Amino acid sequence: MRRLRKGDEVVVIAGRARGSRGSIDKIVADELGNVEHVVIEGVNLGTKHAKPDPSRQKPGGIEKISRPIHASNVALVNPKGKNGRIRIEIADGVKKRVFVHGGQEVGES
Numbered sequence: 001m002r003r004l005r006k007g008d009e010v011v012v013i014a015g016r017a018r019g020s021r022g023s024i025d026k027i028v029a030d031e032l033g034n035v036e037h038v039v040i041e042g043v044n045l046g047t048k049h050a051k052p053d054p055s056r057q058k059p060g061g062i063e064k065i066s067r068p069i070h071a072s073n074v075a076l077v078n079p080k081g082k083n084g085r086i087r088i089e090i091a092d093g094v095k096k097r098v099f100v101h102g103g104q105e106v107g108e109s
Contacts, residue, residue, distance in 0.1 A: 004038060005024065008076055009022075012044075020044075037069060039069075078104065086099055
């Protein structure tokens with residue numbers, strides 16, 4: 001079970017985008033399937049120079065795209081308390097993601 005999932009609300013805790021919040025748009029994993037980088041919509045924007053593609057009616061130009069951030073530089077947002085780490089708990093044979101501070105289940109309001 002992954003600690004971070006697509007759609008989770010996160011805050012950037014390190015780097016030039018520190019303090020930015022957003023939801024995870026894409027997860028980039030290594031060969032073993034471990035979360036290595038995450039792409040957060042609207043955060044860590046970079047530019048991409050695109051050539052025009054007449055077959056798709058796509059004009060060329062400079063586009064703004066979200067770049068990956070290392071997973072260790074983001075923390076899950078806890079609406080009821082301190083943002084941060086989560087742990088995996090097994091109750092009745094079901095795995096759950098639970099915040100270390102507070103003990104609330106992730107996704108629970």
